[in-house]
Amino acid sequence: MIEAKEVPTDCTLCYHSCGCRVTVKDGRAVKIAGLNSHPLNHGKLCPKGANALATIYNPDRLRRPLKRIDGSFREISWDQALDEIAERLLDLKKNFGPQVLGVFSGSIGVENFEMGGLVQRFKTAFGSPNFFSVESVCYRMRIRVRQMTFGRYPVEEMDSHLYILWGHNPEQSDFPLKLALKRNRNQGARLVVIDPKRIPLADMADLYLQIRPGTDGALALAMMHVIINEKLYDRDFIEQHTFGFERLVPHVQKYTPEWAEEVTWVPAEDIRRLARLFSGTRGASIYQGTCTQDQTANGVQNSRAFSILQAITGNVDVPGGWVTSPPPRLRDVSLGVEGNPMGADRYPLFVEMWGRKSPYGVVTLVPESIPEVLRAFFVIGGNPLVSMPDSNAFRNAFRKLDLLIVHDLFMTETAREAHYVLPACSHLEKWGVAYSYNVCHGLPFLMLRKKCIEPLYESWSEWKLFTELGKRLGLEDRFPWRSEEEMIAFELSPSGFSFDDLLNRMPEGVFYTEKNYEQSEGRYHSPSGRIEIYSETFERAGFDPLPTFLEPERGPRRASKAFLEKFPLILSTGSRHIGYTHSQHHGADALRKMYPEPLVQISPATANRFGIEDGDRVIVETNRGQVNMKAAVEERVADNVVLVPHGWEGDANANLLTDVECREPMMGYPDMKSLQCRIRKA
Numbered sequence: 001m002i003e004a005k006e007v008p009t010d011c012t013l014c015y016h017s018c019g020c021r022v023t024v025k026d027g028r029a030v031k032i033a034g035l036n037s038h039p040l041n042h043g044k045l046c047p048k049g050a051n052a053l054a055t056i057y058n059p060d061r062l063r064r065p066l067k068r069i070d071g072s073f074r075e076i077s078w079d080q081a082l083d084e085i086a087e088r089l090l091d092l093k094k095n096f097g098p099q100v101l102g103v104f105s106g107s108i109g110v111e112n113f114e115m116g117g118l119v120q121r122f123k124t125a126f127g128s129p130n131f132f133s134v135e136s137v138c139y140r141m142r143i144r145v146r147q148m149t150f151g152r153y154p155v156e157e158m159d160s161h162l163y164i165l166w167g168h169n170p171e172q173s174d175f176p177l178k179l180a181l182k183r184n185r186n187q188g189a190r191l192v193v194i195d196p197k198r199i200p201l202a203d204m205a206d207l208y209l210q211i212r213p214g215t216d217g218a219l220a221l222a223m224m225h226v227i228i229n230e231k232l233y234d235r236d237f238i239e240q241h242t243f244g245f246e247r248l249v250p251h252v253q254k255y256t257p258e259w260a261e262e263v264t265w266v267p268a269e270d271i272r273r274l275a276r277l278f279s280g281t282r283g284a285s286i287y288q289g290t291c292t293q294d295q296t297a298n299g300v301q302n303s304r305a306f307s308i309l310q311a312i313t314g315n316v317d318v319p320g321g322w323v324t325s326p327p328p329r330l331r332d333v334s335l336g337v338e339g340n341p342m343g344a345d346r347y348p349l350f351v352e353m354w355g356r357k358s359p360y361g362v363v364t365l366v367p368e369s370i371p372e373v374l375r376a377f378f379v380i381g382g383n384p385l386v387s388m389p390d391s392n393a394f395r396n397a398f399r400k401l402d403l404l405i406v407h408d409l410f411m412t413e414t415a416r417e418a419h420y421v422l423p424a425c426s427h428l429e430k431w432g433v434a435y436s437y438n439v440c441h442g443l444p445f446l447m448l449r450k451k452c453i454e455p456l457y458e459s460w461s462e463w464k465l466f467t468e469l470g471k472r473l474g475l476e477d478r479f480p481w482r483s484e485e486e487m488i489a490f491e492l493s494p495s496g497f498s499f500d501d502l503l504n505r506m507p508e509g510v511f512y513t514e515k516n517y518e519q520s521e522g523r524y525h526s527p528s529g530r531i532e533i534y535s536e537t538f539e540r541a542g543f544d545p546l547p548t549f550l551e552p553e554r555g556p557r558r559a560s561k562a563f564l565e566k567f568p569l570i571l572s573t574g575s576r577h578i579g580y581t582h583s584q585h586h587g588a589d590a591l592r593k594m595y596p597e598p599l600v601q602i603s604p605a606t607a608n609r610f611g612i613e614d615g616d617r618v619i620v621e622t623n624r625g626q627v628n629m630k631a632a633v634e635e636r637v638a639d640n641v642v643l644v645p646h647g648w649e650g651d652a653n654a655n656l657l658t659d660v661e662c663r664e665p666m667m668g669y670p671d672m673k674s675l676q677c678r679i680r681k682a
């Protein structure tokens with residue numbers, strides 16, 4: 001009988017990587033709890049994390065590799081699956097070239113370095129530049145824009161004096177921030193909520209602004225107008241650290257609060273109050289929605305405007321503002337970028353900056369590239385037929401593939417379309433490195449993700465999958481690590497911490513560096529060496545060098561009258577629910593009880609207008625398709641706005657409504673937040 005042991009590790013059921021303690025007995029994880037010492041979650045877990053074992057031991061886990069034969073799946077051995085996949089890949093490569101292969105990894109692969117890195121390594125070793133991920137629908141846009149503006153990547157700090165939740169609802173989507181916000185609020189921090197729904201956090205806010213979806217950039221410009229004309233900016237900081245302020249001054253004159261009121265629905269007086277509160281607080285942060293501000297026509301310029309607001313008020317590199325700490329020094333398991341990722345020609349700002357190429361392709365270009373460019377597609381830890389825009393466009397394209405492979409824990413909607421489905425390990429079944437900087441509000445914390453239990457059934461980790469497949473493709477020299485542990489040691493080699501250190505001496509994790517609020521010369525590595533309010537990088541790419549506002553393509557002030565008559569309501573999709581990550585975790589009973597089915601949220605006036613009552617089944621329809629869900633009639637939602645959750649399969653899939661052709665013009669992101677729709681009783 002083996003003693004029960006407690007293993008400190010992290011939760012990866014979403015990208016936050018909260019610390020947890022897993023009790024393992026007789027090789028089985030029997031209990032999971034929060035890790036008290038962890039600086040993100042201080043011993044607490046959100047409902048997903050608390051119910052992690054229900055997901056990991058869900059009886060629906062995939063057990064063996066599956067091959068689709070005549071429309072149904074048959075179990076086969078790993079050997080057979082990999083032999084056949086390798087043969088087909090080599091054949092396609094011989095006939096059409098290596099770029100036929102596209103690989104995709106979902107949000108799990110963003111902060112999961114082994115997965116994200118190995119996927120990239122695999123496609124480069126194969127010879128293809130075509131790597132896709134949620135990066136081209138999610139927060140990569142903000143990272144790039146902040147890099148272009150600051151010459152580095154500052155993030156909003158966890159502990160702030162003023163939280164501006166700008167299309168961000170931490171109670172549902174950002175558990176660590178929710179904890180920090182409540183803690184700091186009790187000590188006097190201020191709170192502003194900007195959201196078309198009066199979310200419960202708005203009830204305790206100093207200011208709540210009910211905004212029309214897709215118009216956040218107009219509000220930000222009007223704030224700049226007030227801050228500049230009332231001289232509320234930080235003159236010293238601007239003089240010492242920024243470039244182009246004098247050109248911003250005349251530029252923002254037309255963006256008056258009265259102009260913005262008409263565009264955004266936010267009263268001009270509230271815009272003034274917000275501008276004064278923000279500029280009057282040292283250590284204030286705009287917590288921009290993690291994807292709400294990207295998935296709209298003005299996406300890039302939204303991020304530009306927020307960056308500039310932080311800069312002109314001196315809220316950069318001060319406690320509570322936007323801060324930068326160096327990421328840990330880790331060796332990347334990817335092989336770097338060779339060739340041009342898809343979209344380099346059409347959306348160059350997304351792919352290349354100052355001569356440096358990023359590995360991410362533009363995922364909205366995938367459907368039109370099959371089969372002309374892509375003929376084989378490998379999905380590792382993603383569910384693109386539910387999560388990517390315009391599911392019908394993706395599905396029709398996927399059906400033209402010669403080879404679709406999915407590596408996942410479950411039979412997802414994407415897996416059901418695959419030729420081969422391969423069972424994957426959960427995070428408790430493999431080793432990994434976790435660090436909490438990017439999406440965790442600047443916390444320079446590093447931890448070893450422990451393999452707590454052996455892989456269930458015949459599931460394999462990404463390391464094992466690519467190592468074994470690599471051998472069959474003649475790429476064994478590209479996957480040199482003889483074990484997962486060896487690969488982790490390779491990643492950690494420059495960090496100053498060894499595998500053994502992190503396993504035995506610092507099992508609960510470690511701060512790998514101290515925060516640094518230095519505002520020295522040379523801190524901002526942009527072409528001008530300063531924070532670029534005026535961006536020649538944008539100008540050279542043919543875009544406005546100063547922040548501007550572009551109405552949503554389908555929006556009430558841009559689309560045709562006939563279109564708007566047909567689709568009179570504004571549609572925003574994908575507000576999070578704390579019980580689920582995208583299409584995941586619906587199988588855990590406790591979570592399902594919290595939120596058993598997807599709900600379309602509309603206001604009482606909108607419901608009235610279309611003869612709908614709370615609890616009715618309704619059809620929401622756009623130019624691309626429709627979903628069928630129950631209606632929740634809520635006072636909290638702005639009139640004429642329809643909120644549809646994402647991550648549900650079948651006829652409740654929000655991405656039946658989105659349109660892969662409706663894109664942000666600079667980086668090609670899909671509009672998921674400011675489309676038009678109609679609604680009726682089913």
Ligand SMILES: Nc1nc2c(c(=O)[nH]1)N[C@H]1C(S)=C(S)[C@@H](COP(=O)(O)OP(=O)(O)OC[C@H]3O[C@@H](n4cnc5c(=O)[nH]c(N)nc54)[C@H](O)[C@@H]3O)O[C@H]1N2
Nearest residue numbers: 106107134138291381382383387407424573574582583646
């Ligand atoms: N309409 C609309 N659509 C959206 C959004 C929206 O707001 N509105 N948001 C978008 C955003 S921001 C994002 S990031 C995407 C997310 O899109 P995805 O990442 O594609 O969505 P998930 O449903 O999380 O899919 C992850 C899959 O990985 C599997 N998985 C979990 N752990 C592992 C593992 O360790 N290994 C392997 N191999 N598989 C694993 C899970 O079972 C699951 O099937 O969705 C986007 N889609």
Ligand SMILES: Nc1nc2c(c(=O)[nH]1)N[C@H]1C(S)=C(S)[C@@H](COP(=O)(O)OP(=O)(O)OC[C@H]3O[C@@H](n4cnc5c(=O)[nH]c(N)nc54)[C@H](O)[C@@H]3O)O[C@H]1N2
Nearest residue numbers: 167168169173213214289290291292576577578580581582
């Ligand atoms: N539980 C859970 N947590 C998650 C995820 C998950 O699937 N489940 N996904 C993770 C991922 S990958 C991401 S990208 C993040 C997403 O995180 P965010 O993009 O920050 O999304 P939410 O926190 O849901 O906040 C969305 C809020 O914005 C409002 N909103 C909608 N449209 C607009 C608009 O146009 N303007 C403004 N100002 N507000 C708008 C909605 O009403 C909602 O209250 O969440 C992450 N965390």
Ligand code: SF4
Nearest residue numbers: 011014017018046049
């Ligand atoms: S927020 Fe929840 S799901 Fe995400 S890492 Fe923390 S405990 Fe896990």
Ligand SMILES: [Mo]
Nearest residue numbers: 107138139291
């Ligand atoms: Mo995301």
